[in-house]
Amino acid sequence: MNNESPDQQFSLLLPVYGNDEPSQFERAFASATTGQSLVPSEVVLVQDGPIPAELELAVARATKSCPVPLNHVVIDEQGGLAQALTIGLERCSYDIVARMDADDVALSERFARQMAKMAEGYDLVGTGMYEFADDTSEVLGRRTPPVGAAAIAKYARFHDPFNHPTVMYRKAVVANAGSYEDIGLMEDYWLFARMIHSGARVENLPDPLVMYRVGAGAYARRGGKRQFEAEWNLQRALRRIGFTTRLQFARNIAMRGVYRFVPVGVRRILYRRMIQRGFSDVSSESASYGKASS
Template sequence: MPKVTVLMPVYNAEKYLREAIDSILNQSFTDFEFLIIDDGSTDSSLDIINSYTDDRIRLVINDQNMGIGATLNKGIELASSDLIARMDADDISLPDRLEKQYTYLEAHPECSLLSSNVEVISETGERLYLYQRDSKLFYFNLTFYCWIYHPSVMYKRRHVIDAGMYPSTFSEDYRLWSKLIRKYLIHNLDDILIKYRITNQSVSNSVLAEEYRATAIEQTKENLRYFVGENYTIPDDWLEAYRNHFDPLCNPPRVKDMASCINELDVITPHILKKDNINRDENSIKLAAKMKKEHLLKSFLKKIPTKDKVPLLIQTGNFNQLAKFLSSWSSNKLKDLF
């Protein structure tokens, strides 16, 4: 039995597929099966897969297109190993990815899901930015949006099954992680182990983006109800801001709502602190909440006119920052006079 199953769904991925496959077959860690499930491709994806003779590849072909969630669940059921590493057909795993993740999980058997930092690349492979996040901030921030890049994870099959596996909706990864962390420990490696490719076909760039957004928002609402109470509600515009979409509150500027959105974290955070959870660490949650409030304020201040900055700082109680702003503003005004 292999120590790891690498699970990769494929659907019309001919453009980047060979690079993705090669990145797995050339791993420093070699004791794995490479479970590739073709979900009804109509391009040359199957021909590309069949051109390989590596006996670690195990190809399964769906009779019809099932969609990503159902295909992943099928892969989980077929996997030979309890450790499953996710892979997407347009991404690149760095050569030591499997080795570093397997080594960590062997040394930390209490961990159920292990993700990593990633390098986000363009269609042509150029670096766009590095996605680097501190593992201790994940638990708090996963309440609001998906901090985890799906193809960066290695997880325990039996725990994912216990959590209910993937839903059939969009945002299937976020919905699964939200259930998984309620029972099992997660961690993120500081290492960059994946090159994650943004393409025109990526959900966030496609005609399905709005449906994906709506599903993710619904999961955020569910997470907040889990922590705060089943009748808890806040405006969708606040939820969008928590997910780093600031325009709904900033165009035009709605200072009162911005302040309320920031201050509401002081209501939510104590509930997260009180909820019993294997991932709960009081200091990490408080730090993550503090950083999120600071990020919200900074982002709002960047987007609103000068006349709105003072009331926002007052309504959020940031008086030290207000004093600095007024001092800087006064100095600049004086300079303009001479």
């Protein structure tokens, strides 16, 4: 059933592409629609390029079972996540938009809790999340993001402070910051940094409200020459707009850059330690005073 109260209306933006598994997509779709205590007002499903027949059937079933209006946007040739999300945002009817990936699982209170926070005047609200591989009953880890504007801003100078698949934001504020721009696997980090830099009101809910699927190639994709180049471009961009200092730029290139070339096994260990230590350190500092990019 659609939301009747105007102050609870929002769009669900969900991209899907050829490599998504049909069963995972259907589970993700159901968890973000019929599985929510607060159902989206509409779904904008962006198909990024051609998809296999089995996934087409899954999309058709989801469309048929969707309890709210669904806008199926088809992009003829795959152009990547940044383009898919930019096109999808343009098709969203409501200013508040919730992100969802096609292989994750949203817990039932996710949208209700985020909308309650958005009602306080925030422009971007993320949440914590659990990580899993195949079975959601086997949790591999938990990402608890920094809470509070000061802690988020501090953390953002080195890491993405939001878990991208969990965010809810205002379309107008995203557009004001320049929307998504393709920059490797870090288009979300770059967008969120610009939103913070432009004065957006941001917050995180520390509780895990999304179960995030960690694929087999997750850590491999974060390494290599191409990803180092993306890292270099991101850090130069952050420095160019004055989001980071010269010292922070040098630190980030030295630490995050080297991370791109270590063996995958070592990268996995370092990533887990950086996430756990970084979030913990920033959260503790906040008492005195954000598929997440790495």
